[in-house]
Every structure is written in C-alpha cells, then in structure tokens.
Amino acid sequence: MLYARRSLRGMVTAPHHLAAQAGLEVLREGGDAIEAAVATAAALAVVYPHMNSLGGDGFWLVAEPGKAPLAIDGCGRAAAAADLALYREHELDVVPWRGPLAANTTAGAVGGWTAALEVSRAWGGRLPLSRLLREAAWHARRGVVVTPGMAETIAAKRYELEVFEGFASTFLADGETPKVGSVLTQPALAETLGRLASNGLDDFYRGGLAEDIAADLQALGSPVTLDDIQAQRASVVAPLTVETSWGSLYNHPPPTQGLSSLMILALFDRLGVAEGEGFDHIHGLVEATKRAFRLRDREVGDPAYMRLDAQAVLDDAAGLDRLAADIDLAQALPWPEPGQAGDTVWFGAVDSRGRAVSVIQSTYFEFGSGLVLPRTGVTWQNRGASFRLSEGGWNALKPGRKPFHTLNPALARLKDGRTMVYGNMGGEGQPQSQAAVFTRYAAFGQDLQAAVTAPRWLLGRTWGQESTSLKIEDRFSELLVDQLAGAGHVVERLPPFTSTMGHAGAIVAHPDGSLEGASDPRSDGAAAAW
DSSP, rough: EEEEEETTOEEEEEEEEHHHHHHHHHHTTTOOOHHHHHHHHHHHHHHSTTOOBBEEEEEEEEOOTSSEEEEEEOOOOOOOOOHHHHHHHHOOOSOSSSSTOOOOOOOOOOHHHHHHHHHHHHTOOOHHHHHHHHHHHHHHOOOOOOHHHHHHHHHHHHHHHHHHHTHHHHBBBBTTTTTTHHHHHHHHHHHHHHHHHHHHHHHHHHHHHHHHHHHHHHHHHHOOOOOHHHHHHOEEEEEEEEOOOOOOEEEOTTTTTHHHHHHHHHHHHHHTSSSSHHHHHHHHHHHHHHHHHHHHHHHOOOOGOOSOOHHHHHHHHHHHHHHHTTTTTOOOOOOOOOOOOOOEEEEEOOTTOOOEEEEEEEETTTTTOOOOOTTTTTTTGGGGGBBBSSSSSTOOTTTTOOOOOOOOOEEEEEEEOOOOEOOOGGGGGGHHHHHOOOOOIITTTOOOHHHHHOOOOOESTTTTTOOOEEEEETTHHHHHHHHHHHHHHHHHEOOTOOOGGOOEEEEEETTTTEEEEEEEEETBBEEEEE
C-alpha cells in the first residue's frame, strides 16, 4: 500500500510491476492519467501475455474533476462471415473455445487506446505515441523474466494450445514450458509495436499492419477479414451510474456486466449490514450477486439486441428495493446457474490534476484463441466463443454483433470527495471482488491494501469449470465457514492466495491531493507512485 500527502503527483497500479512502472514513467515526464494508462496497457500486452494482448478487447472509465465520467467501448464485433451456416458446415453446435473458429471477432483494445488518447488531447495531453509504447517495445525486444504465474499458465495450457499456429514458437522454449526466471522475448510483437509507434494506432485497423493481421487470420482459418478489421471502431459512451449511501458509483454499460456490478452494491446497500468480514457481509453480497446475475444472464449483451435499458434498471429505486427485500438474511438462495469464464487484466491511473482512469483488457481465456499471428506476434482473442449458436435469444451469434463481456472497470465518487478507481480480472469473479474490495474500504473503513489482500470468495464457475459452488480462500475463520454452510451455501475451499480470485487493484484520490494505492499479492503487480 502507498499513501502520502501532497508530495505524490501520480500513481499507477497494475498486475505486473513492469507495466505499472511503464505508466509511472509517463507520469514523471508530464503525461496525464490516460497517457499513463495507454503505456501500461501496451506493456501488459508484453509482460502479461497469458492474460491480455493487442488482439483482445478493452473498456475504459475516464473521470476529470468536476465533470461527468466517460466510458470508452473497445469491443470487437463478430465477423461478417461468422454466422450459423459457418459452424454448421463444420458440424458444430457450439463455438469452439480454441482455434480459428474461436477467433471470430475483431479486436477492439487498440481502438480503445485511440479513443482514450483523443480524450487526452482534449485535456492537453502532449506525449507522442512513440513515447507511450517505448517500454512495451523494449520489453518485447529485450525480453521479460518468466514469473511463476506465467510459467504455471503455460504449463497448464500448452497441450491444448501448442497445436495452434505460433503458440509453441512464441511461448515454449525448444518445445518445453519456459522455466521460472528464464527470459521470454517476442521479436515479432516488438516489430508490431514499432510499426504502431511510427505509423499510428490506426495502422492496426486500416494500414499495412491491418493487412498483415488479416492475411494471417485468413490463412489460419479465422472468419475475420480485412473488411471486418477496417470497420472496427471504438466509441465514447455514457457510463452506467447508481446512487448509494456511499456516493455515486460508475461502471461500463453493456455489452459488459457492469450493470451486475452496480446492482450488487446497490442491493447490498439496502440490506443495512453494519459490520464487515462477518456472515452478514459475505452472505449479503453473495445473495445480492445471485439476484444481479439472474438478470444479467437473461438480458445483458450487445445493447443493440437488449430488451431493457440498463440505466433504467439502476434508476428504478422501487425495483431495487423489491429485489433487496427478496434476499433472506439468514438463508441462501439455491444456485444452480452456471457462470461465465474469462482471463483479463485491470489497471488504473491517477495524475497530478486528479484525473482518474479505470481500464480492463482481455483475451477472454488464457492466450485467447491460441492463435499467435506469425507476421505480427499478436495473440488473437476468443471472446466470440461465448456466442450461442442459436437463431435468437441471449448472446446469439450474428454477424456484426458484440459478444457479452465479463469485463467491467469500476469508478466511484464518494460523498466525502474521494475518487476511487478499482477492478479485478477473473470473469465471473470480477463483480464479486469489486464488491468485496469496495465495501471493505468504503463501507467499513478498512485500509485499502488490506481490502485487496483479505480473503475473497467467488460464486459460480471458474476457468474451464462448471462448478456453481461458493468458493472461498482458506483464510476465513472456521466459524464463518460453518455459518455459510449452515445457511445453505455449498462451500468449496481453495488455497489461501489463489489466482482463481483474480488480481484486484485500486487507487483512491483524496480531496487534499493525497493518494492511496493497492495491488494484489495474488499477482505480479505493484502500485507505483511519485
């Protein structure tokens, strides 16, 4: 945890310390929070390649003091050729999790950087793109040390991924899992970052780089074409917001699950829980999660296909009151519904003028589709594997449709003037960990780093599993575990500091100019400040 008075001029937190450092150096050179976040995002694509990539999607919340926050939607869309007929030709009734047919959407993350930098220019941002991508390109060219987390992920996934183009040559060392402490270089990705620095980010979508990306995708059997890539654009939209007793909370609108993140906190606020860490706290949040997820899994996806208005749900105080009243404070609602998976990074930045950024990027599963494009070194996401092969209904595959996203960055403006950016990776666990960290800090006054470090829980599915149990880290008291089980929760214990709970982080800007930051000990990250 970092905390200081006015001596601090900016802070970045990220799940890898080198990425946090990349953003911090931009702040040192006079960059703003958005410029620092772009540098962090690019570095994470290199130093945390199992979690995100230039070939993934991204979502932003951006806040300037005294002004309404903005959301940036960097979501890719299904390719024009990604229709039911394509999968029927391959005799498939579900989209595969891996391989070329899983790589069926465009990548929106880099477009999100473009839209964010346009906001930065309106703020007076002045650093050139080449400066923002410098550390990322350097780490790709010179190499990054393989951490235990990266080595474990490669070892766990290599047998399903090494059959795909580029994965073995990029991430295996002479056909073997790289050893912890060895150095991973990514020369093709370094070249790509250099081309972006020279030609601009639009080269990824409408330049020579786009042509190389499209050629590789087509050669590998993906339905994504150059026309699909050229049509991809990010958009600046209004964030979702809800008023609570703690202040104004913000999250990203659909196709993300930001609605469920805000609903959980709005419902919990209505329960009147007085103390943190006990049964009432954990049980209350889990039960609020169930109500929010029920609506999410019926309704939330591409907003162009939704039947309800997400903001209207949050504005309906009477409706939220009814949902909260349905929560039994002593007994668990049976929970058979399967959840969502995901592999993601969240990071945040605050600059010397109090401008705050909350960002989340993802390739969906570890290493996405498993396709590493040979000409560019870009790993392509498999977010479109979440589409249902159905004529209609929730998240049904249609050309041009945005897939449902577990990604959701969070931001809060508390009643006492503090601004908090926070988030987590981990698919189904993202809204749950957000709720845990936020309530511990904002509702119950816990130290920010302690709120991130404290044991967490996850209701529902984790990576590659269909389990719907309430998974808890084995650091909770025996009494609490017994109370949860006695209330009807199907409790499953996990190791004390497991990445299943994601890699959370947070920064808080105080009205007097002081900053707090926290990084998750479950990650390789840091909260860096100057």
